[in-house]
Amino acid sequence: MKAVRFHSHGGAEVLRYEEAPDPVPSADEALVRVRACALNHLDLWARNGLPNVEIPLPHISGCDVAGVVEWVPAEEKEFRKGDEVVVSPGIGCGRCDKCLSGRDDQCRQYTILGYGVDGGFAGLVKVPRTNLIRKPDAMDFVEAASFPLVFLTAYHMVVTRAGTGPGDTVLVLGASSGVGVAAIQVAKLCGAQVIATAGDQSKMEKASGLGADHTIDHYRQDVLAEVRRITGKRGADVVIEHVGKATWERSVKALAKGGRLVTCGATTGAEVTTDLRYVYNRELTIYGSFMAGKGELLKVVELFKAGRLKPVVDSTFPLERAAEAETRLEKSEHFGKVVLTV
Numbered sequence: 316m317k318a319v320r321f322h323s324h325g326g327a328e329v330l331r332y333e334e335a336p337d338p339v340p341s342a343d344e345a346l347v348r349v350r351a352c353a354l355n356h357l358d359l360w361a362r363n364g365l366p367n368v369e370i371p372l373p374h375i376s377g378c379d380v381a382g383v384v385e386w387v388p389a390e391e392k393e394f395r396k397g398d399e400v401v402v403s404p405g406i407g408c409g410r411c412d413k414c415l416s417g418r419d420d421q422c423r424q425y426t427i428l429g430y431g432v433d434g435g436f437a438g439l440v441k442v443p444r445t446n447l448i449r450k451p452d453a454m455d456f457v458e459a460a461s462f463p464l465v466f467l468t469a470y471h472m473v474v475t476r477a478g479t480g481p482g483d484t485v486l487v488l489g490a491s492s493g494v495g496v497a498a499i500q501v502a503k504l505c506g507a508q509v510i511a512t513a514g515d516q517s518k519m520e521k522a523s524g525l526g527a528d529h530t531i532d533h534y535r536q537d538v539l540a541e542v543r544r545i546t547g548k549r550g551a552d553v554v555i556e557h558v559g560k561a562t563w564e565r566s567v568k569a570l571a572k573g574g575r576l577v578t579c580g581a582t583t584g585a586e587v588t589t590d591l592r593y594v595y596n597r598e599l600t601i602y603g604s605f606m607a608g609k610g611e612l613l614k615v616v617e618l619f620k621a622g623r624l625k626p627v628v629d630s631t632f633p634l635e636r637a638a639e640a641e642t643r644l645e646k647s648e649h650f651g652k653v654v655l656t657v
């Protein structure tokens with residue numbers, strides 16, 4: 316098959332579009348012919364290399380796969396060759412206490428497709444067959460590839476961790492990011508008022524189009540002052556954080572009494588300062604969030620089927636132009652998901 320692989324860590328220049336051996340599935344796995352695969356920051360981290368994380372080389376990135384079932388073992392009853400599917404990106408052991416209680420994201424062996432194992436920047440990918448999900452009919456392959464990772468992450472942050480409900484005000488940082496476009500929509504479904512930050516006028520308008528009640532230009536406006544103005548000095552009940560060092564202190568200060576800060580990433584740096592006086596005086600709660608249980612993704616799929624969530628695709632690139640696509644993501648030129656087509 317053709318695949319985009321890297322043989323050493325580095326910038327987009329290490330990506331090679333080349334011939335690679337077809338994956339050989341086990342009896343617990345299925346083989347999927349990839350039609351589309353979305354990009355995530357995870358792909359950039361794996362490509363750049365992370366301290367204390369060993370990525371098997373050469374490596375194929377890509378965790379958000381939509382495609383057609385190419386092969387399943389005879390025991391598989393639910394799916395057969397030719398079925399159109401989307402793949403759940405989280406891979407647990409399937410037999411530990413965490414996996415069996417629906418918290419497979421806390422499994423000690425947990426990994427993500429395209430991160431710990433080869434992913435979907437390729438003609439074919441092997442996946443645990445329990446990770447196959449039927450593709451919603453109303454979606455094309457590009458739309459189907461665009462939602463799993465960011466929507467399961469946003470659902471876990473907004474619903475499962477923060478427990479967002481009607482009457483809450485949710486501040487979503489970086490509305491144009493994959494998590495941002497998902498978090499705005501999920502928070503609106505919960506009945507919350509949403510304030511979203513974005514980097515320019517056109518991104519602010521797109522955020523409003525997704526349901527954000529208020530938008531703030533995070534380059535030209537004072538985000539903290541704006542949040543206080545919009546909330547009548549009260550602050551936000553929930554802050555959705557994935558930026559890290561550049562915004563953390565402000566995110567803590569933007570919270571109302573009893574507020575919840577949920578973080579799923581630190582794209583600008585992981586070492587932050589927290590003024591504890593805010594934490595105890597205002598009885599704040601800080602939640603970490605990493606992926607979600609497989610069951611949460613199935614709930615997200617039902618919301619897409621019902622038309623209550625919509626995929627947001629920024630652009631598509633053919634597989635052989637993966638380096639260009641990763642550069643677009645790296646430079647934050649996108650609004651929504653950048654997707655490779657195969």
Ligand SMILES: [Zn+2]
Pocket residue numbers: 407408409410411412413414415419422423424
């Ligand atoms: Zn497990």
